[in-house]
Amino acid sequence: MDVLLLSRIQFAFTVAFHYLYPPLSIGLGVCLVIMEGLWLKTGNPVYHQMARFWTRVFALTFAIGVATGIVMEFEFGTNWATYSRFVGDVFGSALAAEGIFAFFLESGFLAILLFGWDKVGRKLHYFATWMVCLGAHFSAIWIVVANSWMQTPAGYQLETTAYGPRAVITDFWAMVFNPSSMDRLFHVLCGAWQAGAFLVVSVSAYYLLRRRHTAFAQASMKVGLGVALVASLLQLVSGHSSAGVVARHQPAKLAAFEGLYETRTNAPLVLAGWVDEANEEVRFNLEIPGLLSWLVHGDVAAPVKGLREFAPEDRPPVNLTFQLYHLMVGIGFGLIAVAGLGSYACWRGRLFDRRGLLWVLVFAVLGPQVANQAGWFATEIGRQPWIVYGLLRTSDGLSATVTAEMVLTSLILFTVLYALLFAVFVYLLNDKIQHGPDAADLEPRGKLAIPGRS
Amino acid sequence: MSYPAWLDLNAVWFVLVGVLFTGYALLDGFDLGVGALHLFTRTDEHRRLMLNAIGPVWDGNEVWLVTGGGALFAAFPVVYATVFSGFYLAFVLLLVALIFRAVAIEFRSKQPMRWWRQMWDVGFAGGSLLSSFLIGVTMGNIAWGVPIDERGEFAGSFLGLLHPYALLLGVTTVALFLMHGAIYVVLKTEGDLQRIARAWINRTIIFFIICYAVTTMATLLYVPHMAERVRTHPWLFSVALVNMLAIANIPREIHHGRDFRAFLSSCVAMIALMTLFGLEMFPNLVLSRPEVANSLTAYNAASSPKTLGIMLTIALIGVPIVLAYTASIYWIFRGKVKLDKMSY
Numbered sequence: 104m105d106v107l108l109l110s111r112i113q114f115a116f117t118v119a120f121h122y123l124y125p126p127l128s129i130g131l132g133v134c135l136v137i138m139e140g141l142w143l144k145t146g147n148p149v150y151h152q153m154a155r156f157w158t159r160v161f162a163l164t165f166a167i168g169v170a171t172g173i174v175m176e177f178e179f180g181t182n183w184a185t186y187s188r189f190v191g192d193v194f195g196s197a198l199a200a201e202g203i204f205a206f207f208l209e210s211g212f213l214a215i216l217l218f219g220w221d222k223v224g225r226k227l228h229y230f231a232t233w234m235v236c237l238g239a240h241f242s243a244i245w246i247v248v249a250n251s252w253m254q255t256p257a258g259y260q261l262e263t264t265a266y267g268p269r270a271v272i273t274d275f276w277a278m279v280f281n282p283s284s285m286d287r288l289f290h291v292l293c294g295a296w297q298a299g300a301f302l303v304v305s306v307s308a309y310y311l312l313r314r315r316h317t318a319f320a321q322a323s324m325k326v327g328l329g330v331a332l333v334a335s336l337l338q339l340v341s342g343h344s345s346a347g348v349v350a351r352h353q354p355a356k357l358a359a360f361e362g363l364y365e366t367r368t369n370a371p372l373v374l375a376g377w378v379d380e381a382n383e384e385v386r387f388n389l390e391i392p393g394l395l396s397w398l399v400h401g402d403v404a405a406p407v408k409g410l411r412e413f414a415p416e417d418r419p420p421v422n423l424t425f426q427l428y429h430l431m432v433g434i435g436f437g438l439i440a441v442a443g444l445g446s447y448a449c450w451r452g453r454l455f456d457r458r459g460l461l462w463v464l465v466f467a468v469l470g471p472q473v474a475n476q477a478g479w480f481a482t483e484i485g486r487q488p489w490i491v492y493g494l495l496r497t498s499d500g501l502s503a504t505v506t507a508e509m510v511l512t513s514l515i516l517f518t519v520l521y522a523l524l525f526a527v528f529v530y531l532l533n534d535k536i537q538h539g540p541d542a543a544d545l546e547p548r549g550k551l552a553i554p555g556r557s
Numbered sequence: 558m559s560y561p562a563w564l565d566l567n568a569v570w571f572v573l574v575g576v577l578f579t580g581y582a583l584l585d586g587f588d589l590g591v592g593a594l595h596l597f598t599r600t601d602e603h604r605r606l607m608l609n610a611i612g613p614v615w616d617g618n619e620v621w622l623v624t625g626g627g628a629l630f631a632a633f634p635v636v637y638a639t640v641f642s643g644f645y646l647a648f649v650l651l652l653v654a655l656i657f658r659a660v661a662i663e664f665r666s667k668q669p670m671r672w673w674r675q676m677w678d679v680g681f682a683g684g685s686l687l688s689s690f691l692i693g694v695t696m697g698n699i700a701w702g703v704p705i706d707e708r709g710e711f712a713g714s715f716l717g718l719l720h721p722y723a724l725l726l727g728v729t730t731v732a733l734f735l736m737h738g739a740i741y742v743v744l745k746t747e748g749d750l751q752r753i754a755r756a757w758i759n760r761t762i763i764f765f766i767i768c769y770a771v772t773t774m775a776t777l778l779y780v781p782h783m784a785e786r787v788r789t790h791p792w793l794f795s796v797a798l799v800n801m802l803a804i805a806n807i808p809r810e811i812h813h814g815r816d817f818r819a820f821l822s823s824c825v826a827m828i829a830l831m832t833l834f835g836l837e838m839f840p841n842l843v844l845s846r847p848e849v850a851n852s853l854t855a856y857n858a859a860s861s862p863k864t865l866g867i868m869l870t871i872a873l874i875g876v877p878i879v880l881a882y883t884a885s886i887y888w889i890f891r892g893k894v895k896l897d898k899m900s901y
Contacts, residue, residue: 166660167660169619170660173655177648179641184710187630188638188709194630195631195864195868196867199624201627202628206624207882210617210620266858272867502638527664531664
């Protein structure tokens, strides 16, 4: 295999693995703020127990997120040196902000969250919970801004240097608020809230089915379902507006999402199908005429650009992008249904003895994870053959000094290491779940036991 | 926000990147050292106490590496790209070691089985040793110089990075972190473990001083460019003097039972070492050898002045906040470490 393919496989593998964890941290962060807030407001000890249990789960996801995140930062330089020289000037400020504002905030205050229950007062502890949640969100902001710049570059100019071409920032805020960054950020955050909330829902449903920790599970379920429902509905809004941005700024990607080859008015929305790339058509297609035109332009008569407008070497892989995109959208609607049904049953007071529905909720935890992965793969594969859309091809971004053998070595090392890491993660998560919330946590200790003192 | 023209932003960022890596050495230095010292402990309780001494802070410490790397990427993309791709296998090994170590910290005490704990103990110690060693080897290569071609690409090989001087710096770094870690253990523990750790300090200081003497001599003899600036500006010798006095002060403070001052002395020694390193390197970030003209400097390898300015603004807002809450977290977790059910 050649160095380009191996480097792409390694980056895809390491980033996909990494991305299992930050969304959980972000989503759980929101849940932690709500749970501890409820405890402070009501004084109900179950909320205190919840905050402590879910903090332990949070710490697990955060630890693996940090460890695998360092790999990502190194890989830009190790495998994509030419790309790094090209984007360094633009990425620089975003990355600096990420390090300084996000990572320090998150890791520093997590220490208080985890180890400081008995050392600090209520107000300071709750403040730390907020900061951890905020830090997790900040880290998403800056990396999504940087990635969005790769999708829709703005606020830069091109320069040639002794070390090759580079993009130089001309307008910091135009770079930060590039055409896709805010929509994509919102989309990513909704996905992350879903991931965290459905984990809470899933574990709670499991306890209810096993008739263990019932009071804890019922209270956790309510918080989890609430966040899950709101996030899933917001995701619908954000998904629609993200697709609109793709249509305006990356028409080749949108055409691949929809398997649309010919530019046409009254363009159909394909619900499912199989793209035959050789004959440039969608087979076994189930479609709604005109809906794509209407969704993109608000007008069925408006034309949507097809893939034939782009030279074959400028097109992304179509069927793969198409399937991943449709998988994401399908799961997105599924999650709305699941969260809606769950919330409705919960509101009617019937959820806790409907075992079928509870089983669905147990497995719903996989939904956001699969959708998040599929969505990222779709958006990154859909950007191909570009690494920076329209400016730098992926094949031109590699490290000149790195050989296929070297990448194969590191790929094997990472695969072994990550397999181990994943096994240990699953094992420990299961261990925490089987162990369950601590009965001793029903009673706050140390300074936290004193209400109203900071 | 714009900065006055007399302000040399490239030099400022040379210093700031140095500050971040120095912060990393000071902080992760002690927890890497604690990891390596893990090999010399005898009981499970001592191992847990040592892990918990670094428990609340180690991942915050590692963030300094992430931020240092990020700042290098941002301020000097060419250096970042060349060094990271050129030192490919070494950096992959560093990552594997760091991750394995992090995993070991998290997972070691989660199960009571002996084989489980031993496996992670070895992983923790091995990962810590290998990380320290590789960081030292990287520093050694940067000081010695590496082959760079006219397009700024690394032109050497992985094995070429493992020359004697680089290996020597690797060992010296391990020794330095061992000493720093031993002092930290004394600071955070009491009773038996503290007595053992005091003995470690004596041994690690001797080990470090031997390495330090050999490194200094090797540098003066074989890497004369790393002494050039101090030779031509004799007043800079004061930095070297501070460095030596600070090292000498460590056993003195330990002898008088002033452990915290011993830790500060160790920090001062490391800061002085990094200052000397920076002074001798400037303006080079990667010295090219043999083609000196191809060296990557703070001027030819930097981002645009505009980016450097924006980043300086971010740093001026962010760094004081970071320092303030880092200090307050160390304050909250001051005192001796005790084991409870939340412990590792």
